[in-house]
Amino acid sequence: MKLSQLEPGQTGIIKEFTDLEMSVKLMEMGCLPGESIVVERYAPLGDPMAITVSGYQLSLRKLEASTIILQ
Amino acid sequence: MNGDFKIALIGNPNAGKSTLFNVLTGLNQKIGNFPGVTVDKKTGYSKLPDGRIPQIIDLPGTYSLYPKSKDELIVMEALADKKSSVHPDLIVFVADASNLKRNLLLYTQIADLKIPVIIALNMMDLAKRNGLEISVDALSRKLGVQVIPISARNQQGIDKLKEAICNAGKIPLQVESIEVEALAPGLVQKIQAEMMVDLPYVALQFAHQHEQLHFLSADQSDRIEEIEQEFSFHSQKAQAAETIARYNFINEVLYDTITRKIDAKQETVSNRIDKVLTHKIFGFLIFFVILLLIFQSIFAWSEYPMSLIEQLFVWLGEAGHQYLPAGVFTDLLIDGILAGLSGVLVFIPQIAILFAFISILEDTGYMARVTFMMDKIMRKVGLSGKSVVPMIGGFACAVPSIMSTRNIESWKDRMITIMVTPLITCSARLPVYTLLISLVVPDEKVFGFINLQGIVLMSLYVLSIISAILVALVMKYIIKSRERGYFIMELPVYRMPRWNNVALTMYEKVKTFVLEAGKVIVAVSIVLWVLASYGPGERFKQIEKEYQATEFTERYSPEELDRLKASSKLENSYAGILGKSIEPVIKPLGFDWKIGIALITSFAAREVFVGTIATIYSVDGDDAHMESVREKMQSAKDPETGLPVFTAAVAFSLMIFYAFAMQCISTIAIVYRETKHWKWPAIQFAYMTGMAYISSLIVYQLMK
Numbered sequence: 156m157k158l159s160q161l162e163p164g165q166t167g168i169i170k171e172f173t174d175l176e177m178s179v180k181l182m183e184m185g186c187l188p189g190e191s192i193v194v195e196r197y198a199p200l201g202d203p204m205a206i207t208v209s210g211y212q213l214s215l216r217k218l219e220a221s222t223i224i225l226q
Numbered sequence: 227m228n229g230d231f232k233i234a235l236i237g238n239p240n241a242g243k244s245t246l247f248n249v250l251t252g253l254n255q256k257i258g259n260f261p262g263v264t265v266d267k268k269t270g271y272s273k274l275p276d277g278r279i280p281q282i283i284d285l286p287g288t289y290s291l292y293p294k295s296k297d298e299l300i301v302m303e304a305l306a307d308k309k310s311s312v313h314p315d316l317i318v319f320v321a322d323a324s325n326l327k328r329n330l331l332l333y334t335q336i337a338d339l340k341i342p343v344i345i346a347l348n349m350m351d352l353a354k355r356n357g358l359e360i361s362v363d364a365l366s367r368k369l370g371v372q373v374i375p376i377s378a379r380n381q382q383g384i385d386k387l388k389e390a391i392c393n394a395g396k397i398p399l400q401v402e403s404i405e406v407e408a409l410a411p412g413l414v415q416k417i418q419a420e421m422m423v424d425l426p427y428v429a430l431q432f433a434h435q436h437e438q439l440h441f442l443s444a445d446q447s448d449r450i451e452e453i454e455q456e457f458s459f460h461s462q463k464a465q466a467a468e469t470i471a472r473y474n475f476i477n478e479v480l481y482d483t484i485t486r487k488i489d490a491k492q493e494t495v496s497n498r499i500d501k502v503l504t505h506k507i508f509g510f511l512i513f514f515v516i517l518l519l520i521f522q523s524i525f526a527w528s529e530y531p532m533s534l535i536e537q538l539f540v541w542l543g544e545a546g547h548q549y550l551p552a553g554v555f556t557d558l559l560i561d562g563i564l565a566g567l568s569g570v571l572v573f574i575p576q577i578a579i580l581f582a583f584i585s586i587l588e589d590t591g592y593m594a595r596v597t598f599m600m601d602k603i604m605r606k607v608g609l610s611g612k613s614v615v616p617m618i619g620g621f622a623c624a625v626p627s628i629m630s631t632r633n634i635e636s637w638k639d640r641m642i643t644i645m646v647t648p649l650i651t652c653s654a655r656l657p658v659y660t661l662l663i664s665l666v667v668p669d670e671k672v673f674g675f676i677n678l679q680g681i682v683l684m685s686l687y688v689l690s691i692i693s694a695i696l697v698a699l700v701m702k703y704i705i706k707s708r709e710r711g712y713f714i715m716e717l718p719v720y721r722m723p724r725w726n727n728v729a730l731t732m733y734e735k736v737k738t739f740v741l742e743a744g745k746v747i748v749a750v751s752i753v754l755w756v757l758a759s760y761g762p763g764e765r766f767k768q769i770e771k772e773y774q775a776t777e778f779t780e781r782y783s784p785e786e787l788d789r790l791k792a793s794s795k796l797e798n799s800y801a802g803i804l805g806k807s808i809e810p811v812i813k814p815l816g817f818d819w820k821i822g823i824a825l826i827t828s829f830a831a832r833e834v835f836v837g838t839i840a841t842i843y844s845v846d847g848d849d850a851h852m853e854s855v856r857e858k859m860q861s862a863k864d865p866e867t868g869l870p871v872f873t874a875a876v877a878f879s880l881m882i883f884y885a886f887a888m889q890c891i892s893t894i895a896i897v898y899r900e901t902k903h904w905k906w907p908a909i910q911f912a913y914m915t916g917m918a919y920i921s922s923l924i925v926y927q928l929m930k
Contacts, residue, residue, distance in 0.1 A: 179292070181714065182473075183290045183469060187469075187470070195500070196504060199507075199510065209325070210356070211325045212718075213714065214717050
């Protein structure tokens, strides 16, 4: 399951990434395999999304979130 | 002053780096440029308890040493190049205690560059509120460096931090975090040996970033490329492996230094605010109201100080003419330089107000939410969510708005925003529009309540927005960028604005504007004054003689005579000759040489059009005489055909011309300053003037 498929309020644990370049940026921002994610909300127009990861809120586009595979 | 030694502030964005910088340096700071790049360098000085005065350098905030933008590359260049003028003797690493894990990633990278480092653990209060208990001593022991808890906002722990800076030695004491050689076995050693690099991590960074680092020669870069191929080095895989290894180390460090009190069910205040501020309906509604407030304030609050500044300059000019000896020098000083200066300084209130709001919106964390909400719409036209605020500011004035595009990390998004912002109807176009509309649009109501003049004015505003969007769409395909656009962005928690920070931002932006844009404006004003005040050969003397003849002195009062003389002089001045020489080009747009002069002079600023037209049609050009300017324009006849000059076709053609043309020296100056390249203002000038010419041509030819 991809992160972009979660509904607000749902949680997931990062398993792996499908895009190497994106994964480097995401890991720098604390999105590491094994880390749990809470989807907080989607922007009013449906994109981007806001998640809570390692204790802070991160916003990312759905396209970017779709490279994160959850357990 | 060179400072006793150099301290660099490094940290993640939103970690409180700038606040700490302001606390340490106060007003004793200066903005310059990092060598060779377009990034602002903030430096200042701070006095230590032992009497030494180090130079403090505020490096751009970044999440890692692998840069996502050109700004972030600075950090790596400053730290890895020992010959750099900003290479620090000591690093103060500013970490957000409420988010220590992610902050420590950058710390471990910095630590491996073996420069002495102190950790300033900021936002301890927030961490405590989030239920985090951090053992500062354990952290300090495990990392081998001094860790000082501070609260930059409340100015707590600053004395302790200064003491720690005094105590810091010249030898780096930090413990090793990862085994760098293991990430690229063989390669690191080979680069170290060949390039005489003493640190393995610097060698690894060379492998990753040799193409971008300015201080490496082309030969060195090529050699590194060869070595990389020899060891089949894959940059991104190595980066991923490094990041994971670093987080493993961080997890070990934090394992028994941080304890989290389980209190998860309590929803954070920030989250509750977000539910309203980014709500599907209320979110946009609140944003709209905030915009309205900003827009209104820029006009309403600046009106009084602006007229005060204008009055001051009028008074100075009058006093100057009265008390200084009459002559060319006085004229140049007052009508050239002083007039130019007033043109610059009159914008100060608007700039200060706009930046006060922007700084409040940023400080509170609301700006990140606006970006979050608008990103999808703006992305469709090649912009980013972060382009919204500068474009809104464009309604007041393009100059501060272009200055505020600095927040846009993506170079391409920022360039497009800079390129289209001057199309938005700014306040300087308003006097031009109102004059022309009142001239040709009847003051009638349609459907009994909608004012026709108001509709025309509103249409011009709407037109400016549409044109900005269309141009952005075109630029999206023209401007090339190797950067891949990201929107992986931290949403900082909501906080109260720091008022001294707001004041400092206002002061800084105004100062930059006056100094940087001011130079160009004053220079051009002088040139314009010379062009309008002098003519070739003996023409001016002849005019003087002509008007001394009794037929004139008897028929006209002295004031009227002066006006006639001024008008006749203008026609024969270099500016007048210029106007006549461009007449063939602007004739198809419906403009004669007199309008031509106004086009040339209003190149300095659009509102100069009204003043110039006023002078040409021999009336005093201030707002009180607006009525008579209109009357004069209305009665102006073409000397050959006897038909009125300002027909509806001419007036609309002029309005469209001013809607699109880049008639603003200040904007050109600020675009040059922000892009550090003449190419951008040149392209902008060319496309806007081209667009203005073609649109005016179409309007005039269709309406005539």
